Amino acid sequence: MSKPTRESLAHEHHPEAIRRRLNTAETPRTLPDAILGGIDGCVTTFAVVSGAFGAGFSSTVALVLGVANLLADGFSMAISNFEAIQAEREYIEDVSRSERRHIDLVPEGEREEIRQIFQRKGFSGETLERVVETLTQNREVWVETMLKEEHGLQPAGLSPWRSALATFLAFMTVGAMPLIPYAFHGMGATRQFAASLAIAALMFFLIGMGKSLVYHRPILRSGLRTLLMGGAAAGLAFATGHLAQLLFGIDI
Template sequence: MSADKVEKKYLPEFVYGAIDGTVTTFAVVAGAMGASLSSAVVLILGFANLFADGFSMAVSNYLSTKSHRELHVAQKSKCEDEDKDPKKTALATFSAFVLVGFIPLISFVLAFLFSWIEENQFKISIGLTALTFFLIGAAKGEVVGKHKLHSALETFFIGSAAAIIAFLVGYLLRAVA
Protein backbone atom coordinates (compact mmCIF):
# COMPACT_ATOMS: atom_id res chain seq x y z
CA MET A 1 0.00 0.00 0.00
CA SER A 2 1.44 3.39 -0.98
CA ALA A 3 2.15 6.13 1.57
CA ASP A 4 -0.30 8.40 -0.27
CA LYS A 5 -3.09 5.86 0.15
CA VAL A 6 -2.24 5.38 3.85
CA GLU A 7 -2.42 9.15 4.46
CA LYS A 8 -5.71 9.47 2.58
CA LYS A 9 -7.13 6.56 4.54
CA TYR A 10 -6.99 8.64 7.74
CA LEU A 11 -7.96 11.96 6.16
CA PRO A 12 -11.64 11.67 7.21
CA GLU A 13 -10.57 11.38 10.86
CA PHE A 14 -8.30 14.40 10.45
CA VAL A 15 -11.07 16.48 8.87
CA TYR A 16 -13.57 15.39 11.52
CA GLY A 17 -11.17 16.22 14.35
CA ALA A 18 -10.27 19.57 12.80
CA ILE A 19 -13.89 20.62 12.37
CA ASP A 20 -14.90 19.55 15.86
CA GLY A 21 -11.80 21.04 17.46
CA THR A 22 -12.46 24.40 15.86
CA VAL A 23 -16.19 24.41 16.57
CA THR A 24 -15.97 23.38 20.22
CA THR A 25 -12.96 25.53 21.08
CA PHE A 26 -14.52 28.60 19.50
CA ALA A 27 -17.80 27.82 21.25
CA VAL A 28 -15.92 27.91 24.56
CA VAL A 29 -14.28 31.21 23.56
CA ALA A 30 -17.61 32.71 22.46
CA GLY A 31 -19.40 31.55 25.61
CA ALA A 32 -16.69 32.97 27.84
CA MET A 33 -16.67 36.27 25.94
CA GLY A 34 -20.47 36.41 26.10
CA ALA A 35 -20.17 36.10 29.87
CA SER A 36 -17.53 38.88 29.85
CA LEU A 37 -14.92 36.60 31.41
CA SER A 38 -11.28 37.64 31.43
CA SER A 39 -8.79 36.61 28.76
CA ALA A 40 -7.02 34.41 31.30
CA VAL A 41 -10.25 32.50 31.96
CA VAL A 42 -10.85 32.20 28.21
CA LEU A 43 -7.40 30.63 27.82
CA ILE A 44 -7.86 28.28 30.78
CA LEU A 45 -11.25 27.09 29.54
CA GLY A 46 -10.07 27.00 25.94
CA PHE A 47 -6.99 24.89 26.60
CA ALA A 48 -8.86 22.62 29.04
CA ASN A 49 -11.46 22.01 26.33
CA LEU A 50 -8.84 21.63 23.61
CA PHE A 51 -6.97 18.80 25.30
CA ALA A 52 -9.77 17.09 27.27
CA ASP A 53 -12.24 17.09 24.38
CA GLY A 54 -9.50 16.20 21.91
CA PHE A 55 -8.52 13.22 24.06
CA SER A 56 -12.15 12.22 24.49
CA MET A 57 -12.71 12.29 20.73
CA ALA A 58 -9.53 10.33 20.09
CA VAL A 59 -10.45 7.63 22.60
CA SER A 60 -14.00 7.49 21.24
CA ASN A 61 -12.66 7.17 17.70
CA TYR A 62 -10.26 4.44 18.82
CA LEU A 63 -13.04 2.45 20.50
CA SER A 64 -15.42 3.00 17.59
CA THR A 65 -12.89 1.84 14.99
CA LYS A 66 -11.89 -1.13 17.14
CA SER A 67 -15.54 -2.11 17.70
CA HIS A 68 -16.29 -1.74 14.00
CA ARG A 69 -13.35 -3.97 13.14
CA GLU A 70 -14.32 -6.57 15.78
CA LEU A 71 -17.92 -6.63 14.57
CA HIS A 72 -16.84 -7.37 11.01
CA VAL A 73 -14.42 -10.05 12.17
CA ALA A 74 -17.21 -11.65 14.24
CA GLN A 75 -19.53 -11.54 11.23
CA LYS A 76 -16.70 -12.81 9.01
CA SER A 77 -17.26 -9.99 6.56
CA LYS A 78 -14.74 -7.57 5.12
CA CYS A 79 -15.34 -3.84 5.24
CA GLU A 80 -13.41 -0.87 3.96
CA ASP A 81 -12.52 0.38 7.47
CA GLU A 82 -11.33 -3.01 8.70
CA ASP A 83 -7.74 -2.29 7.74
CA LYS A 84 -7.67 1.03 9.62
CA ASP A 85 -5.51 0.97 12.71
CA PRO A 86 -7.63 2.22 15.66
CA LYS A 87 -4.54 3.86 17.20
CA LYS A 88 -3.85 5.77 14.00
CA THR A 89 -7.48 6.90 13.71
CA ALA A 90 -7.29 8.15 17.29
CA LEU A 91 -3.98 9.93 16.63
CA ALA A 92 -5.34 11.56 13.45
CA THR A 93 -8.43 12.76 15.31
CA PHE A 94 -6.51 14.06 18.34
CA SER A 95 -3.81 15.76 16.26
CA ALA A 96 -6.32 17.57 14.09
CA PHE A 97 -8.49 18.50 17.05
CA VAL A 98 -5.61 20.07 18.97
CA LEU A 99 -3.72 21.64 16.06
CA VAL A 100 -6.68 23.16 14.26
CA GLY A 101 -8.73 23.65 17.43
CA PHE A 102 -5.94 25.91 18.74
CA ILE A 103 -6.71 28.53 16.06
CA PRO A 104 -9.56 30.23 18.00
CA LEU A 105 -7.15 30.69 20.94
CA ILE A 106 -4.27 32.24 18.96
CA SER A 107 -5.36 35.85 19.44
CA PHE A 108 -5.79 35.34 23.20
CA VAL A 109 -2.28 33.88 23.49
CA LEU A 110 -0.85 36.71 21.38
CA ALA A 111 -2.66 39.31 23.51
CA PHE A 112 -0.46 38.29 26.44
CA LEU A 113 2.61 39.05 24.33
CA PHE A 114 1.32 42.12 22.50
CA SER A 115 -1.02 44.36 24.48
CA TRP A 116 -2.32 46.14 21.36
CA ILE A 117 -4.08 42.91 20.33
CA GLU A 118 -6.08 42.68 23.55
CA GLU A 119 -8.90 45.05 22.58
CA ASN A 120 -9.50 43.12 19.33
CA GLN A 121 -8.68 39.58 20.43
CA PHE A 122 -12.26 38.31 20.15
CA LYS A 123 -12.72 39.89 16.70
CA ILE A 124 -9.43 38.34 15.55
CA SER A 125 -10.54 34.99 16.93
CA ILE A 126 -13.84 35.29 15.04
CA GLY A 127 -12.01 36.06 11.78
CA LEU A 128 -9.47 33.25 12.15
CA THR A 129 -12.19 30.80 13.12
CA ALA A 130 -14.42 31.79 10.20
CA LEU A 131 -11.51 31.30 7.81
CA THR A 132 -10.76 27.94 9.42
CA PHE A 133 -14.39 26.84 9.07
CA PHE A 134 -14.26 27.67 5.37
CA LEU A 135 -10.93 25.91 4.76
CA ILE A 136 -11.83 22.79 6.72
CA GLY A 137 -15.25 22.69 5.09
CA ALA A 138 -13.62 22.87 1.66
CA ALA A 139 -11.23 20.08 2.68
CA LYS A 140 -14.20 18.04 3.88
CA GLY A 141 -15.86 18.57 0.51
CA GLU A 142 -12.73 17.32 -1.21
CA VAL A 143 -12.59 14.21 1.00
CA VAL A 144 -16.22 13.25 0.50
CA GLY A 145 -16.38 14.31 -3.15
CA LYS A 146 -18.86 17.16 -2.65
CA HIS A 147 -18.81 20.72 -3.96
CA LYS A 148 -16.11 22.55 -1.96
CA LEU A 149 -17.94 25.88 -1.65
CA HIS A 150 -21.15 24.17 -0.51
CA SER A 151 -19.22 22.15 2.05
CA ALA A 152 -17.28 25.24 3.19
CA LEU A 153 -20.47 27.25 3.66
CA GLU A 154 -22.18 24.37 5.45
CA THR A 155 -19.29 24.03 7.90
CA PHE A 156 -19.17 27.81 8.37
CA PHE A 157 -22.89 28.06 9.17
CA ILE A 158 -22.92 25.04 11.50
CA GLY A 159 -19.84 26.31 13.32
CA SER A 160 -21.31 29.81 13.50
CA ALA A 161 -24.56 28.45 14.93
CA ALA A 162 -22.63 26.65 17.69
CA ALA A 163 -20.67 29.83 18.44
CA ILE A 164 -23.79 32.01 18.54
CA ILE A 165 -25.53 29.57 20.88
CA ALA A 166 -22.47 29.50 23.17
CA PHE A 167 -22.15 33.29 23.13
CA LEU A 168 -25.85 33.74 23.97
CA VAL A 169 -25.70 31.20 26.81
CA GLY A 170 -22.62 32.96 28.20
CA TYR A 171 -24.30 36.34 27.80
CA LEU A 172 -27.50 35.20 29.50
CA LEU A 173 -25.55 33.64 32.39
CA ARG A 174 -23.00 36.46 32.73
CA ALA A 175 -24.48 37.57 36.06
CA VAL A 176 -23.37 34.29 37.64
CA ALA A 177 -19.73 34.85 36.67
Protein backbone atom coordinates in the same frame (compact mmCIF):
# COMPACT_ATOMS: atom_id res chain seq x y z
CA MET B 1 -13.98 20.29 -10.38
CA SER B 2 -13.46 19.56 -14.07
CA LYS B 3 -14.74 16.28 -15.39
CA PRO B 4 -12.17 13.71 -16.59
CA THR B 5 -11.72 13.45 -20.33
CA ARG B 6 -12.40 10.34 -22.36
CA GLU B 7 -8.65 9.91 -22.90
CA SER B 8 -7.81 10.09 -19.19
CA LEU B 9 -10.58 7.63 -18.35
CA ALA B 10 -9.35 5.27 -21.06
CA HIS B 11 -5.85 5.43 -19.58
CA GLU B 12 -7.16 4.72 -16.06
CA HIS B 13 -9.14 1.73 -17.38
CA HIS B 14 -6.28 0.13 -19.27
CA PRO B 15 -5.91 -3.51 -18.11
CA GLU B 16 -2.48 -2.85 -16.57
CA ALA B 17 -3.71 0.29 -14.75
CA ILE B 18 -6.69 -1.62 -13.38
CA ARG B 19 -4.42 -4.46 -12.26
CA ARG B 20 -2.11 -2.09 -10.38
CA ARG B 21 -5.05 -0.32 -8.74
CA LEU B 22 -6.68 -3.55 -7.58
CA ASN B 23 -3.38 -5.00 -6.34
CA THR B 24 -2.68 -1.95 -4.21
CA ALA B 25 -3.39 -2.73 -0.58
CA GLU B 26 -6.23 -0.69 0.85
CA THR B 27 -4.88 1.79 3.38
CA PRO B 28 -6.84 3.01 6.40
CA ARG B 29 -8.90 6.10 5.59
CA THR B 30 -7.87 8.78 8.05
CA LEU B 31 -9.22 11.83 6.21
CA PRO B 32 -12.76 11.54 7.67
CA ASP B 33 -11.20 11.28 11.15
CA ALA B 34 -9.04 14.35 10.52
CA ILE B 35 -11.99 16.36 9.18
CA LEU B 36 -14.13 15.41 12.16
CA GLY B 37 -11.33 16.18 14.59
CA GLY B 38 -10.55 19.53 12.98
CA ILE B 39 -14.15 20.71 12.92
CA ASP B 40 -14.85 19.53 16.45
CA GLY B 41 -11.62 21.06 17.76
CA CYS B 42 -12.40 24.45 16.27
CA VAL B 43 -16.00 24.31 17.47
CA THR B 44 -14.95 23.27 20.97
CA THR B 45 -12.36 25.97 21.59
CA PHE B 46 -14.24 28.78 19.88
CA ALA B 47 -17.40 27.80 21.73
CA VAL B 48 -15.46 28.20 24.98
CA VAL B 49 -14.11 31.55 23.82
CA SER B 50 -17.59 32.70 22.75
CA GLY B 51 -19.17 31.58 25.99
CA ALA B 52 -16.47 33.29 28.04
CA PHE B 53 -16.80 36.53 26.06
CA GLY B 54 -20.58 36.42 26.29
CA ALA B 55 -20.36 35.90 30.04
CA GLY B 56 -17.89 38.77 30.42
CA PHE B 57 -14.92 36.69 31.55
CA SER B 58 -11.39 38.02 31.18
CA SER B 59 -9.11 36.95 28.33
CA THR B 60 -6.96 34.98 30.79
CA VAL B 61 -9.96 32.96 31.93
CA ALA B 62 -10.97 32.37 28.30
CA LEU B 63 -7.45 31.17 27.44
CA VAL B 64 -7.22 28.83 30.43
CA LEU B 65 -10.66 27.35 29.75
CA GLY B 66 -9.88 27.04 26.05
CA VAL B 67 -6.57 25.20 26.57
CA ALA B 68 -8.09 22.92 29.21
CA ASN B 69 -10.98 22.01 26.93
CA LEU B 70 -8.65 21.59 23.98
CA LEU B 71 -6.50 19.01 25.77
CA ALA B 72 -9.30 17.18 27.55
CA ASP B 73 -11.73 17.04 24.64
CA GLY B 74 -9.01 16.22 22.11
CA PHE B 75 -7.84 13.25 24.18
CA SER B 76 -11.41 12.15 24.89
CA MET B 77 -12.38 12.31 21.23
CA ALA B 78 -9.29 10.36 20.15
CA ILE B 79 -9.98 7.66 22.73
CA SER B 80 -13.63 7.47 21.71
CA ASN B 81 -12.68 7.10 18.06
CA PHE B 82 -10.12 4.42 18.96
CA GLU B 83 -12.70 2.46 20.93
CA ALA B 84 -15.29 2.77 18.16
CA ILE B 85 -12.93 1.48 15.44
CA GLN B 86 -11.60 -1.25 17.73
CA ALA B 87 -15.15 -2.38 18.55
CA GLU B 88 -15.98 -2.50 14.86
CA ARG B 89 -12.88 -4.60 14.15
CA GLU B 90 -13.74 -7.00 16.95
CA TYR B 91 -17.29 -7.31 15.66
CA ILE B 92 -16.03 -8.11 12.17
CA GLU B 93 -13.68 -10.72 13.61
CA ASP B 94 -16.57 -12.30 15.54
CA VAL B 95 -18.76 -12.43 12.44
CA SER B 96 -15.87 -13.86 10.43
CA ARG B 97 -15.34 -16.64 12.97
CA SER B 98 -19.06 -17.36 12.95
CA GLU B 99 -19.13 -17.63 9.15
CA ARG B 100 -16.14 -19.99 9.17
CA ARG B 101 -17.90 -22.19 11.69
CA HIS B 102 -21.07 -22.20 9.59
CA ILE B 103 -19.05 -23.21 6.53
CA ASP B 104 -17.59 -26.12 8.49
CA LEU B 105 -20.93 -27.28 9.91
CA VAL B 106 -23.45 -26.50 7.18
CA PRO B 107 -21.52 -25.88 3.94
CA GLU B 108 -24.54 -26.51 1.71
CA GLY B 109 -26.56 -23.96 3.64
CA GLU B 110 -23.78 -21.39 3.20
CA ARG B 111 -23.59 -22.19 -0.52
CA GLU B 112 -27.32 -21.58 -0.74
CA GLU B 113 -26.82 -18.17 0.85
CA ILE B 114 -24.22 -17.35 -1.82
CA ARG B 115 -26.58 -18.64 -4.48
CA GLN B 116 -29.49 -16.48 -3.33
CA ILE B 117 -27.29 -13.39 -2.88
CA PHE B 118 -26.12 -13.53 -6.49
CA GLN B 119 -29.50 -14.62 -7.74
CA ARG B 120 -30.84 -11.32 -6.43
CA LYS B 121 -28.12 -9.58 -8.44
CA GLY B 122 -29.54 -11.05 -11.65
CA PHE B 123 -27.50 -14.25 -12.10
CA SER B 124 -29.34 -17.43 -13.00
CA GLY B 125 -28.94 -20.91 -14.46
CA GLU B 126 -25.48 -22.25 -15.25
CA THR B 127 -23.90 -18.83 -14.82
CA LEU B 128 -25.20 -18.61 -11.27
CA GLU B 129 -23.95 -22.10 -10.43
CA ARG B 130 -20.49 -21.28 -11.82
CA VAL B 131 -20.37 -18.16 -9.66
CA VAL B 132 -21.33 -20.18 -6.57
CA GLU B 133 -18.79 -22.89 -7.36
CA THR B 134 -16.00 -20.39 -8.00
CA LEU B 135 -16.59 -18.35 -4.84
CA THR B 136 -16.93 -21.35 -2.55
CA GLN B 137 -13.73 -23.01 -3.79
CA ASN B 138 -11.61 -20.52 -1.84
CA ARG B 139 -12.47 -20.39 1.85
CA GLU B 140 -11.11 -16.88 2.39
CA VAL B 141 -12.97 -15.49 -0.62
CA TRP B 142 -16.09 -17.27 0.59
CA VAL B 143 -15.89 -15.71 4.06
CA GLU B 144 -15.04 -12.26 2.70
CA THR B 145 -17.98 -12.44 0.30
CA MET B 146 -20.35 -13.31 3.14
CA LEU B 147 -19.01 -10.46 5.27
CA LYS B 148 -19.60 -7.91 2.52
CA GLU B 149 -22.75 -9.24 0.88
CA GLU B 150 -24.69 -10.70 3.81
CA HIS B 151 -23.57 -8.47 6.67
CA GLY B 152 -22.54 -5.29 4.82
CA LEU B 153 -19.13 -5.21 6.55
CA GLN B 154 -15.87 -3.88 5.10
CA PRO B 155 -13.00 -5.55 6.96
CA ALA B 156 -10.22 -3.61 5.18
CA GLY B 157 -9.01 -0.13 6.08
CA LEU B 158 -9.73 -0.14 9.83
CA SER B 159 -6.89 1.07 12.05
CA PRO B 160 -7.84 2.23 15.57
CA TRP B 161 -4.45 3.78 16.32
CA ARG B 162 -4.23 5.64 13.01
CA SER B 163 -7.78 6.95 13.34
CA ALA B 164 -7.21 8.07 16.95
CA LEU B 165 -3.94 9.82 16.07
CA ALA B 166 -5.45 11.59 13.04
CA THR B 167 -8.38 12.76 15.15
CA PHE B 168 -6.17 14.01 17.99
CA LEU B 169 -3.66 15.86 15.80
CA ALA B 170 -6.37 17.56 13.74
CA PHE B 171 -8.32 18.45 16.88
CA MET B 172 -5.27 20.00 18.58
CA THR B 173 -3.94 21.80 15.50
CA VAL B 174 -7.16 23.37 14.27
CA GLY B 175 -8.61 23.80 17.74
CA ALA B 176 -5.64 25.84 18.90
CA MET B 177 -6.11 28.46 16.18
CA PRO B 178 -8.98 30.44 17.80
CA LEU B 179 -6.94 30.67 21.02
CA ILE B 180 -3.96 32.45 19.45
CA PRO B 181 -5.31 36.02 19.92
CA TYR B 182 -5.78 35.34 23.63
CA ALA B 183 -2.04 34.86 24.03
CA PHE B 184 -1.63 38.60 23.32
CA HIS B 185 -2.98 40.38 26.40
CA GLY B 186 -2.51 43.88 25.05
CA MET B 187 -5.18 43.54 22.37
CA GLY B 188 -8.23 44.02 24.58
CA ALA B 189 -11.11 41.61 25.04
CA THR B 190 -13.20 42.84 22.12
CA ARG B 191 -10.34 42.80 19.63
CA GLN B 192 -9.23 39.39 20.88
CA PHE B 193 -12.70 37.98 20.36
CA ALA B 194 -13.00 39.56 16.91
CA ALA B 195 -9.65 38.10 15.86
CA SER B 196 -10.60 34.70 17.26
CA LEU B 197 -13.89 34.90 15.39
CA ALA B 198 -12.10 35.67 12.11
CA ILE B 199 -9.62 32.81 12.62
CA ALA B 200 -12.36 30.32 13.50
CA ALA B 201 -14.39 31.35 10.46
CA LEU B 202 -11.32 30.90 8.26
CA MET B 203 -10.64 27.46 9.74
CA PHE B 204 -14.22 26.32 9.15
CA PHE B 205 -14.14 27.59 5.59
CA LEU B 206 -10.76 26.00 4.80
CA ILE B 207 -11.85 22.65 6.24
CA GLY B 208 -14.95 22.75 4.09
CA MET B 209 -12.90 23.63 1.03
CA GLY B 210 -10.40 20.83 1.72
CA LYS B 211 -13.23 18.37 2.17
CA SER B 212 -14.73 19.40 -1.15
CA LEU B 213 -11.45 18.87 -3.00
CA VAL B 214 -11.13 15.32 -1.68
CA TYR B 215 -14.77 14.31 -2.14
CA HIS B 216 -15.26 16.25 -5.38
CA ARG B 217 -17.94 18.65 -4.17
CA PRO B 218 -18.45 22.35 -5.03
CA ILE B 219 -15.72 24.22 -3.17
CA LEU B 220 -17.61 27.38 -2.22
CA ARG B 221 -20.77 25.55 -1.17
CA SER B 222 -18.85 23.09 1.01
CA GLY B 223 -16.81 25.86 2.62
CA LEU B 224 -19.88 27.96 3.41
CA ARG B 225 -21.77 24.95 4.73
CA THR B 226 -19.01 24.07 7.20
CA LEU B 227 -18.70 27.75 8.15
CA LEU B 228 -22.42 28.00 8.89
CA MET B 229 -22.44 24.83 11.00
CA GLY B 230 -19.45 25.97 13.05
CA GLY B 231 -20.88 29.48 13.38
CA ALA B 232 -24.17 28.10 14.66
CA ALA B 233 -22.38 26.16 17.41
CA ALA B 234 -20.32 29.21 18.39
CA GLY B 235 -23.40 31.44 18.38
CA LEU B 236 -25.19 29.03 20.69
CA ALA B 237 -22.25 29.08 23.10
CA PHE B 238 -22.12 32.90 23.05
CA ALA B 239 -25.86 33.14 23.74
CA THR B 240 -25.56 30.63 26.58
CA GLY B 241 -22.71 32.55 28.20
CA HIS B 242 -24.53 35.86 27.88
CA LEU B 243 -27.72 34.34 29.29
CA ALA B 244 -25.77 32.91 32.23
CA GLN B 245 -24.38 36.37 32.91
CA LEU B 246 -27.88 37.84 33.01
CA LEU B 247 -29.40 35.04 35.09
CA PHE B 248 -26.68 34.62 37.67
CA GLY B 249 -25.40 38.18 37.80
CA ILE B 250 -21.84 37.34 36.83
CA ASP B 251 -19.75 40.48 36.97
CA ILE B 252 -16.08 40.32 36.06
